[in-house]
Amino acid sequence: MIATALSSLILATLAAGAVLALQHARRWRAGQPAGVDIVAGLKALPGRYLVDVHHVVARKSFNARFHALTAGGFLASLPLLVLAAVPALRGWLLWGLLALALAVMLGGALMVGYRRRVEKPAELSQGRFKRLPYALLAYAAAFLVVALDQLAGGVLPWPLALAFVLAGAWGGAELILGVGRGPLKHALNGALHLVAHPRPARFHDRAGRDTGLRPADLEAPKLGSERPLDFAWNRLLGFDACVQCGRCEVACPAYAADLPLNPKKLIQDLVTAMDTAADGERRTDASYAGHNHPGRPIGLAQGGAALPLVGPGAMIHPDTLWACTTCRACVQECPMMIEHVDAVIDLRRFQTLELGATPAKAAAVLEELRVTDNPGGKPLARRTDWAVDLNLPLLAEKGQCDVLLWLGDGAFDLRVQRSLRALVGLMRRAGIDFAVLGEEELDSGDVARRLGDEATFQDLARRNIATLSRYRFGRIVTADPHALHVIRNEYPSFGGHWTVTHHTAFLLELVESGKLTLKGPTGGSVTYHDPCYLGRYNGEIEAPRRLLDAIGLQRVEMERSGLRSSCCGGGGGAPLTDVAGKRRIPDVRMDHARATGAERVAVACPTCTLMLEGVVGQRPAVAEISELVLEAVA
Amino acid sequence: MLKVAVLLSIGRHPASGRPRRAPLDARALELALRLPGAEIHAVHAGDPAEPVLRDYLGMGLDRLTVLEIPAGSDPVPALVAHLKALSPDLILAGRCAEGGEDSGMLPYLVAQGLGAALLPDVADLSAGEGTATLTQALPRGRRRQAEARFPLVVSVHPAAPEPRQSAFARARRGLVEAVAASAPQDGFIGECEIRPWRPRPKRLRLAAGGSALERLKAATETKSGQGQVLVRPTADEAARAIYEYLVEQRVIGTS
Incomplete structure (x- = not known):
C-alpha cells in the first residue's frame, strides 16, 4: 500500500x-525562428553538460x-x-x-x-x-x-x-x-539550451571559443530586438535556463562599481517579461528575489512578452542597457552558457538603429564615425602625426610587406602614441619589414558595433576589407585588442580573412627568436591587467605574461586575472554612454592592482591604458608592455 | 494645426569634406520636431539622390520634399515659389549653411520673397495661437525673449538644442519626394574658387615677466590692426618681412 x-x-x-x-x-517557443541542428545538439548534449558546464561549475x-x-x-x-x-x-x-x-x-x-x-x-x-x-x-x-x-x-x-x-x-x-x-x-531548460545553443562552436567538441558578434540583416523589417518576442527562440530558451546562481553578478565590473547593472537581474528581467502570455499583459519584477540593479529598486519595472523592453518605465532602464562594457565576464562565469552580451547588443541594435536613442556622447561619436571614419572626427591623415620623425613606411608606397601594423584609433591620443612609438622602435630594432596604411586605415568599427550601430560597422568593415584586399602582406600586427578581435573574428563574415597577431605575441616571438636581445633582468615588480578583448574574447593570456617574465620583471597576479580578469571599464562604448554609478569601473580595477603592491600595472590595450591612466590618487604607474620591452632591450 | 516648414541643406564635414546633415539645419529640424502637434514640411533644394538627405529622415520625418535643381544654381526662387504654395505659419532654417556660399543670406532672401517677418539667431521657441514666443541668442551668452506673429521666418542659432540622433531604420524607411523646379544659374558661386579653410596664422608674441595672468593673456590674446599688411608681396619681400619679424620677436639672433 x-x-x-x-x-x-x-x-x-x-x-x-x-x-x-x-x-x-x-x-520561449514564441520567439523568432533560428537555424538549429537539433540532432547534432542532442548528440553533443552529454559532453557539453559533463565537460563544459562542469568546467564552469567546478571553479x-x-x-x-x-x-x-x-x-x-x-x-x-x-x-x-x-x-x-x-x-x-x-x-x-x-x-x-x-x-x-x-x-x-x-x-x-x-x-x-x-x-x-x-x-x-x-x-x-x-x-x-x-x-x-x-x-x-x-x-x-x-x-x-x-x-x-x-x-x-x-x-x-x-x-x-x-x-x-x-x-x-x-x-x-x-x-x-x-x-x-x-x-x-537547469534540469530541462538548461539541457535544452545546451542542445539548441546559438553558439555551438563555443563548446569543447567544436572550436572551444566563439565570441564574434553575428551580423544583423540590415534589410530586415525590424532591426534588433524591441520585445522579448523579437529574440530567436533559442535565445529566449537561454534566458529561461538561468538558475539565478549569481556568478555573473560577482564577476560584473559594472555591478562592482555600483552602476545600475546586475547581469543576473537583466536576464531575469527578460524572463519576467516573457512570462506573460497575452498581448499587452504587464507584469512587474516584484517576484524577483535577488539583488537589484544598483540604485534601482525592485518593483518599479514592468513589461510583457509583446511590450518594449527598454525605457524609463519599462522592464529594462536604458541606463542598465548602456552600462554594460561587453567584457563577457558574465558569459565566462555562467554555468548555463547564457550569452548575455549578445542579448545586450540585440537590444542596443534596436535602440540605435530603430529609435536613434544612443545616449550621451555616443550618438555624436557615431555621427562623426559615419562622416570621418574615426570617432574623433579628425582628418585621417593625422593618424600618423606622432610619427613624422619616424618615417613610417606606407603600404601604398611599398606595395607589400611582411607585417602590416594596424595603428587603431589610439593613434590619435597622446598617451597611446607613446606606446606606439615604443612598438615601432622595437620593430625597427628587430629589422621587421613592416608598413602602415596611414590615411587608408579606417576605424575598425568595434565601437559602432558594440553601441548597436550595425550599419556603420558593416560600412567600415566592408571598406577596410576592400583596402586590405588590395595589398599583399604576411599578417596584421596590432596593439589594439579591439581591432584584433574585430578583424580576426568579425571580418570573416564579410569576406575578410587575415592572420592577426597581438603585439604582445609578436614581441614574444621576436624575443624568443633572438631578433630582440634583452639586457638582462630589469627588476621591479609588475602586475598584468588582461584586456577583455584579448583574454576572454581571444583566449590570449600567456604571451603577455611570458614576455614580462622574459624581461625579468617580478610579476604578481591580481585577485582577478587571466580569463577571469576584471574589465577596465573602457569596452562596449561605455566611456561614451557614460552611465554614472557610485564609483568608476577603472577605480575598482585599480584597487585590485594596488592590492598586489606592484610598482607598475602592465597593460596591453590602448583603451585599458587610458582608463587606468585616468585613475587619480596614489596608484601604481601604468605602463604599456611595449614600453616595458623597450626599456629592457639591449 | 501649426504648419511648419524646415529648410534643410547639405553640410560638409570640416575634417573629411564629406557631406553630412548641416548642423544648424539639423537644429532647426530639432526645434520643429519639438513643437507639439506641428505639421512639419521638410524642404531641400538640390539633388534628390543625395544619400545624406536620409539623415534628416532618420530624425523622425516621414517624408522630405526635394525641389530638384541643378548644382550651382540659386535655390531661393524655387524655395520661395514652393513656400508660397505651401503657406506655412513658421519657416525654420539654420542661420548659415555649411559648404556653399555660406553667406547666411538665404533666410533673409526667402523672408523677403514671401513678405514675411524674420527673426534671426533663435535658440528656442514655442508656438501659440497665431504667434510664437522665441528666445534669441545674443553674443556673450545673453538671451532675448521675443514674440512674433505668423507667418514668420526664423534662423536658428548654434545655441539651439543638439539635434537628435538619426536612426538608420527610420532613414531607410522615410520617403524622399522629388518635385521639379526651375532655378536660375548662380553666376557668382560659379566664379568662386573654393578651397579648404585653414586657420589664420596668429602673430607670435614672446612675453616675459609680468604676472601669470598677463603672460597667459599675452600668449592667447589676438589683437587686430597691428603689424603691416603686405598685399601680393614678392617672395623676397615676404621672406624679408618674416625674417625681420622673427628678429624683432627674438626668435632668431641677428648675427
Whole structure:
C-alpha cells in the first residue's frame, strides 16, 4: 500500500511537471525562428553538460561535488520510484538501489543546505530558491526512510510510513514542478539550451571559443530586438535556463562599481517579461528575489512578452542597457552558457538603429564615425602625426610587406602614441619589414558595433576589407585588442580573412627568436591587467605574461586575472554612454592592482591604458608592455 | 494645426569634406520636431539622390520634399515659389549653411520673397495661437525673449538644442519626394574658387615677466590692426618681412 502510494504520487507529480514544462516551453517557443541542428545538439548534449558546464561549475569544487551527488541521486531515484509502480518488481533489489541513490542524494542535499543556510553567499537568490534545501532534504531523507522500511519488510506503522511518503512527495513536487519555474531550471531548460545553443562552436567538441558578434540583416523589417518576442527562440530558451546562481553578478565590473547593472537581474528581467502570455499583459519584477540593479529598486519595472523592453518605465532602464562594457565576464562565469552580451547588443541594435536613442556622447561619436571614419572626427591623415620623425613606411608606397601594423584609433591620443612609438622602435630594432596604411586605415568599427550601430560597422568593415584586399602582406600586427578581435573574428563574415597577431605575441616571438636581445633582468615588480578583448574574447593570456617574465620583471597576479580578469571599464562604448554609478569601473580595477603592491600595472590595450591612466590618487604607474620591452632591450 | 516648414541643406564635414546633415539645419529640424502637434514640411533644394538627405529622415520625418535643381544654381526662387504654395505659419532654417556660399543670406532672401517677418539667431521657441514666443541668442551668452506673429521666418542659432540622433531604420524607411523646379544659374558661386579653410596664422608674441595672468593673456590674446599688411608681396619681400619679424620677436639672433 505504501509502495503504491509512493510511486503513484511520483507518477502524478511527473505528469503534472511535464504538463507545466510544456506550458512553460510555449513562452520561449514564441520567439523568432533560428537555424538549429537539433540532432547534432542532442548528440553533443552529454559532453557539453559533463565537460563544459562542469568546467564552469567546478571553479567552485564544493558546488561541483554537491551537484554530482544531489543530481546523480535524484535522477537515479526517479526511474526506481516509477518502477516501484509495478508490484512484481518491488523487491530487495529495487528498495536497496533506491535507498543507495537516496543516501547519495541526502549527502548532496546536506551540502546544499550548508551552502544556502550556513555559508549564505550573497549572490544567491531567495524566494523559491530559499526552500530548495528543504525540498531536497525532505525528498531524500523521507523517501530514504520509506525505502529502508520497505527493505525491512514494512516495520513502521502505516500512518507514520504514509507521513514520510507525503513529506517526500512534497519535496518531490517542489523539485519537479521547479523544473519549469525554478529553482531547477537547469534540469530541462538548461539541457535544452545546451542542445539548441546559438553558439555551438563555443563548446569543447567544436572550436572551444566563439565570441564574434553575428551580423544583423540590415534589410530586415525590424532591426534588433524591441520585445522579448523579437529574440530567436533559442535565445529566449537561454534566458529561461538561468538558475539565478549569481556568478555573473560577482564577476560584473559594472555591478562592482555600483552602476545600475546586475547581469543576473537583466536576464531575469527578460524572463519576467516573457512570462506573460497575452498581448499587452504587464507584469512587474516584484517576484524577483535577488539583488537589484544598483540604485534601482525592485518593483518599479514592468513589461510583457509583446511590450518594449527598454525605457524609463519599462522592464529594462536604458541606463542598465548602456552600462554594460561587453567584457563577457558574465558569459565566462555562467554555468548555463547564457550569452548575455549578445542579448545586450540585440537590444542596443534596436535602440540605435530603430529609435536613434544612443545616449550621451555616443550618438555624436557615431555621427562623426559615419562622416570621418574615426570617432574623433579628425582628418585621417593625422593618424600618423606622432610619427613624422619616424618615417613610417606606407603600404601604398611599398606595395607589400611582411607585417602590416594596424595603428587603431589610439593613434590619435597622446598617451597611446607613446606606446606606439615604443612598438615601432622595437620593430625597427628587430629589422621587421613592416608598413602602415596611414590615411587608408579606417576605424575598425568595434565601437559602432558594440553601441548597436550595425550599419556603420558593416560600412567600415566592408571598406577596410576592400583596402586590405588590395595589398599583399604576411599578417596584421596590432596593439589594439579591439581591432584584433574585430578583424580576426568579425571580418570573416564579410569576406575578410587575415592572420592577426597581438603585439604582445609578436614581441614574444621576436624575443624568443633572438631578433630582440634583452639586457638582462630589469627588476621591479609588475602586475598584468588582461584586456577583455584579448583574454576572454581571444583566449590570449600567456604571451603577455611570458614576455614580462622574459624581461625579468617580478610579476604578481591580481585577485582577478587571466580569463577571469576584471574589465577596465573602457569596452562596449561605455566611456561614451557614460552611465554614472557610485564609483568608476577603472577605480575598482585599480584597487585590485594596488592590492598586489606592484610598482607598475602592465597593460596591453590602448583603451585599458587610458582608463587606468585616468585613475587619480596614489596608484601604481601604468605602463604599456611595449614600453616595458623597450626599456629592457639591449 | 501649426504648419511648419524646415529648410534643410547639405553640410560638409570640416575634417573629411564629406557631406553630412548641416548642423544648424539639423537644429532647426530639432526645434520643429519639438513643437507639439506641428505639421512639419521638410524642404531641400538640390539633388534628390543625395544619400545624406536620409539623415534628416532618420530624425523622425516621414517624408522630405526635394525641389530638384541643378548644382550651382540659386535655390531661393524655387524655395520661395514652393513656400508660397505651401503657406506655412513658421519657416525654420539654420542661420548659415555649411559648404556653399555660406553667406547666411538665404533666410533673409526667402523672408523677403514671401513678405514675411524674420527673426534671426533663435535658440528656442514655442508656438501659440497665431504667434510664437522665441528666445534669441545674443553674443556673450545673453538671451532675448521675443514674440512674433505668423507667418514668420526664423534662423536658428548654434545655441539651439543638439539635434537628435538619426536612426538608420527610420532613414531607410522615410520617403524622399522629388518635385521639379526651375532655378536660375548662380553666376557668382560659379566664379568662386573654393578651397579648404585653414586657420589664420596668429602673430607670435614672446612675453616675459609680468604676472601669470598677463603672460597667459599675452600668449592667447589676438589683437587686430597691428603689424603691416603686405598685399601680393614678392617672395623676397615676404621672406624679408618674416625674417625681420622673427628678429624683432627674438626668435632668431641677428648675427
